[in-house]
Amino acid sequence: MLLTRLSHYIDGTPHDSSSLWRMTDLVDMSSRPPPDAMLPRNEPMLRADAYAIWFRWFMEGLCNPLRYVEDETKTIIDVLADVLARVDALYSSEPQDERIAFAQKISQRIMLEVERHRQLKRVGASRAIKRDLVDAAGSEPRCWICGFKFSGQAVDRFLKKRKGIELDLPKFVDVLKPRGILSRDIRIEVDHIVPVAGGGGGKDNLALACGWCNKSKGARTSIYDADGRPPRSVYALGSVVWHELPHPFWTVRILATRARCEHAGGCSATVKNAELFIAPGDARGAPNPSNLHIYCAEHDPYAAHRFFGREVAKRIWDDRARAVA
Numbered sequence: 419m420l421l422t423r424l425s426h427y428i429d430g431t432p433h434d435s436s437s438l439w440r441m442t443d444l445v446d447m448s449s450r451p452p453p454d455a456m457l458p459r460n461e462p463m464l465r466a467d468a469y470a471i472w473f474r475w476f477m478e479g480l481c482n483p484l485r486y487v488e489d490e491t492k493t494i495i496d497v498l499a500d501v502l503a504r505v506d507a508l509y510s511s512e513p514q515d516e517r518i519a520f521a522q523k524i525s526q527r528i529m530l531e532v533e534r535h536r537q538l539k540r541v542g543a544s545r546a547i548k549r550d551l552v553d554a555a556g557s558e559p560r561c562w563i564c565g566f567k568f569s570g571q572a573v574d575r576f577l578k579k580r581k582g583i584e585l586d587l588p589k590f591v592d593v594l595k596p597r598g599i600l601s602r603d604i605r606i607e608v609d610h611i612v613p614v615a616g617g618g619g620g621k622d623n624l625a626l627a628c629g630w631c632n633k634s635k636g637a638r639t640s641i642y643d644a645d646g647r648p649p650r651s652v653y654a655l656g657s658v659v660w661h662e663l664p665h666p667f668w669t670v671r672i673l674a675t676r677a678r679c680e681h682a683g684g685c686s687a688t689v690k691n692a693e694l695f696i697a698p699g700d701a702r703g704a705p706n707p708s709n710l711h712i713y714c715a716e717h718d719p720y721a722a723h724r725f726f727g728r729e730v731a732k733r734i735w736d737d738r739a740r741a742v743a
Contacts (some may be wrong), residue, residue, distance in 0.1 A: 423453045459708050460641075463675055466641040476515065480504045480524055483531035490536065496527040497532070538619045542603040548577055551608065551626050557608070558691075562625040563635065563674045566597065567691035568606050576606035592724050593653060593729040594670055594696055595695070596629035601734045605629045615635040631673075641671050641707055642742035648705050651738040655701075655725040663738055664705040669696045672710055679714040685716035695724070 457464055481501045483672065501522040509517055530731035549652040550560055550575060559568045568576075575583040585605065609627035610619075616639050627635070638644065647659040648662035661719040673694055679685035692714045701724055703709040715721060726734070 419468055420453075420455055424455055426454055428457065441500050457708055460672060460676075462705060463641060463671070469512060471640055471642060473554075477527060481528055483528050483535065486532045487535040492532075494525055494529045494731045497528050498522060501525045501528065507549060508557060511681065524642055526709055534619075538614065545578065546619065547624065548608065550621075551624060552577065555626060559626055560689065560693075561628040562609065562611070562689065563627055563631040564595070564597075565691070565693045566628045566631075567693060568626070568628070572606050574606065581610070587728060589728060590725040591728050593655075593726045593731045593734055594720070594724055594733055595630070595666075596731050597628055599728060599735065600629075602633065603628065603630035607632040609635065613639060630644055630666075631670050635670045635674075636667070638667055638671075641668065644668060644671075649738040651734050653726075653734045654723075655720050660701075660705070662704055662706075663735070664696055664710060668710065672696060672707065676712050677733075678712065679713045679717055681714070681717035685714055685717055687716070695720075697724070 427450060431447065434441055437447075463609065465599060481497060484498075486497060498521060501524050501565055502518065505517050505524070507519045509520075512520075513560040524566060559573060560566060561568070561672045569585070571585055573581055574580060575585065586599065587601060591598040605628070607627050607629050609624050609625050609632045611623050613621060614637070616637065646666045648665055650661060653660055653661050653663075673689070675697060677689045677694075680691070694712050694714060695718050696712055697718065698705045698709050699711040700709060705720040713719065718724070
């Protein structure tokens, strides 16, 4: 029955990409949500990120919070007046009391966004804050996203204990998560867990991250903030030739949300006590979010193959950059 439902969905999905530009085909596709079994990996994140975007677009489409941020004389009364006008126009056939209650609910959410923007202050990474973050990390400071353990030299450089500390780039780099091609990759940086642009602020929103994870994360929050296709590049992991690389933000998003080894037999490794790696669960599938798993070093099926000479790894990722330019 499961495969029958999947087959029915596949039969009804156009294979011609031009259908994505025809409204009649879009209406038909949207009426048939994909079966859960079509998303065997990371299904909650894939759905939740999509729903969060839809909700934000819906709310801000009714009334843009940024209209009220600069003028602090504007209150929720002003927001409610605008929202109610939009709700009345869009849902005129609904009972008036329900329209008012709905407009009040939306106005409260929009006002929260307005207040967040008004109060938003980027917490600078002062030396004291850096020291607090390192102390809170305990005896083994690690990247909060991937669990990479920072060296003593990296900690000293981060805290500016002495001048002129340069970190040696590694000779070998994980081609799937290429931290170490650039010097920034192996430094300690302060990451805003929730990006400032997305409403994140305050000291509690700060965490230590390796430079590679921090730059790959940027100000993105949703898996769909990245390109929908894996970047192309040809390389071999052992005897298997791959034609695509995991998108760096997919890697960061999945590592940060899963935060533990997904070995089928169970594993106690998490970002708190081990470095974690990403890899396709099956070599026959593409390295996209439906096929990416997290492993610790002990359970990583590609442990013997994923590390390339730094220049080789750089060339593979440079080839990817040229392919998508």
